[in-house]
Amino acid sequence: MSVPPRELDRRHFMGLSASAAAAACGSTSGLAGETRRSLSPEPRRLRTRPVLVGSGNCLPGMKAAFPRLVAGEAPLDVAIDVVKVVEADPEDRSVGLGGHPNEDGVVQLDAAVMDGATHNSGAVAAIENILHPSEVARLVMERTDHCMIVGRGAYEFARAHGHEHVELLTPQTRRIWLRWKETLSERDDRFPPPSAEDSKQASRSRREAELLAQADAILAERPTGTIHCSALSVAGEVACTTTTSGLSWKIPGRVGDSPIVGAGLYCDAEAGSAGATGRGEAAILSAGSHAVTELLRGGASPLEAGLEVLRRVTRQARRAAAWQPGLVDEAGVPTFGLNFYVLGLDGGCAGVTLRGGGEYAVAEPDGGVRLEQLVALHEA
Numbered sequence: 094m095s096v097p098p099r100e101l102d103r104r105h106f107m108g109l110s111a112s113a114a115a116a117a118c119g120s121t122s123g124l125a126g127e128t129r130r131s132l133s134p135e136p137r138r139l140r141t142r143p144v145l146v147g148s149g150n151c152l153p154g155m156k157a158a159f160p161r162l163v164a165g166e167a168p169l170d171v172a173i174d175v176v177k178v179v180e181a182d183p184e185d186r187s188v189g190l191g192g193h194p195n196e197d198g199v200v201q202l203d204a205a206v207m208d209g210a211t212h213n214s215g216a217v218a219a220i221e222n223i224l225h226p227s228e229v230a231r232l233v234m235e236r237t238d239h240c241m242i243v244g245r246g247a248y249e250f251a252r253a254h255g256h257e258h259v260e261l262l263t264p265q266t267r268r269i270w271l272r273w274k275e276t277l278s279e280r281d282d283r284f285p286p287p288s289a290e291d292s293k294q295a296s297r298s299r300r301e302a303e304l305l306a307q308a309d310a311i312l313a314e315r316p317t318g319t320i321h322c323s324a325l326s327v328a329g330e331v332a333c334t335t336t337t338s339g340l341s342w343k344i345p346g347r348v349g350d351s352p353i354v355g356a357g358l359y360c361d362a363e364a365g366s367a368g369a370t371g372r373g374e375a376a377i378l379s380a381g382s383h384a385v386t387e388l389l390r391g392g393a394s395p396l397e398a399g400l401e402v403l404r405r406v407t408r409q410a411r412r413a414a415a416w417q418p419g420l421v422d423e424a425g426v427p428t429f430g431l432n433f434y435v436l437g438l439d440g441g442c443a444g445v446t447l448r449g450g451g452e453y454a455v456a457e458p459d460g461g462v463r464l465e466q467l468v469a470l471h472e473a
């Protein structure tokens with residue numbers, strides 16, 4: 094039987110690398126990995142109590158979907174249904190419909206899913222005009238041999254699978270974006286927009302003045318946000334998803350951590366699950382969610398694992414501050430936000446943050462569906 098050249102090359106390469114590795118380690122066996130004891134033996138999977146953990150904006154979705162996890166549904170089905178509530182909510186400005194747009198006023202979404210049972214993942218990045226990027230990420234996982242599809246290709250892929258074209262910029266987010274644009278610089282030809290106070294004086298509608306005041310509050314801080322949900326089923330299987338409109342006013346085409354496996358999410362049937370929200374660049378540079386999951390594999394509790402990676406992120410930010418000074422303050426504490434949501438295979442979970450307050454969402458049979466305080470590494 095003839096072997097296709099690509100397959101032959103791969104076998105040849107694998108044979109060579111196995112013997113090269115054996116030689117480097119001084120092994121007398123040709124296939125070192127098969128004859129030696131694994132450093133991370135597969136743990137016995139236990140039936141466990143079902144748990145969901147995720148960012149605070151998961152709460153409404155968790156309330157609706159948690160009973161299905163308790164009833165034995167697959168963790169990925171439930172996690173995706175949790176985040177879809179916020180993808181479709183025009184009032185959440187960090188995800189899906191009503192998410193803040195990029196510099197050009199276009200909403201570009203990033204999303205990924207990961208399934209511990211099959212150790213597979215799918216993602217879309219910089220996708221436009223699709224309401225549920227988390228579902229499209231799942232289609233990438235289940236209907237292709239790829240892990241990520243981006244931009245126009247992701248949109249066409251979603252359309253081919255029957256997803257509708259949807260305008261994701263709402264009248265409110267369009268106006269907030271326009272205000273951002275008009276206040277960005279004094280060196281362009283756009284006049285500054287009327288202030289909220291001026292609008293009141295000019296007896297425009299109260300609603301109008303409220304909207305402008307709200308826009309100014311949003312613009313005073315660069316708005317961020319995302320939704321992540323990790324799930325553990327009664328059968329002890331883990332899965333997770335992260336979905337976002339990313340950093341507000343981002344450079345068109347910028348992709349954050351959310352759709353990147355290992356950064357914005359990661360799960361492993363032998364270790365647990367984790368996800369991130371906050372400064373995507375820091376989650377990418379620390380391979381944050383993977384790092385957390387590896388610490389779980391090594392025996393750390395969810396809280397210890399999350400805080401340890403935030404310590405690493407702090408040290409990394411201090412080094413990066415040599416060329417990007419605003420990244421840390423005088424005390425060496427990162428000025429940006431980063432949170433991890435962590436779920437162990439025994440149902441233990443934690444939510445951690447670099448500094449300050451904030452809440453995360455948890456659903457478990459004994460404690461109900463609730464918000465908990467994030468544990469901060471640094472004082473506010």
Ligand code: ASP
Nearest residue numbers: 317318319339349371373
């Ligand atoms: N992590 C997201 C991103 O960098 C943004 C956020 O969570 O605030 O795109």
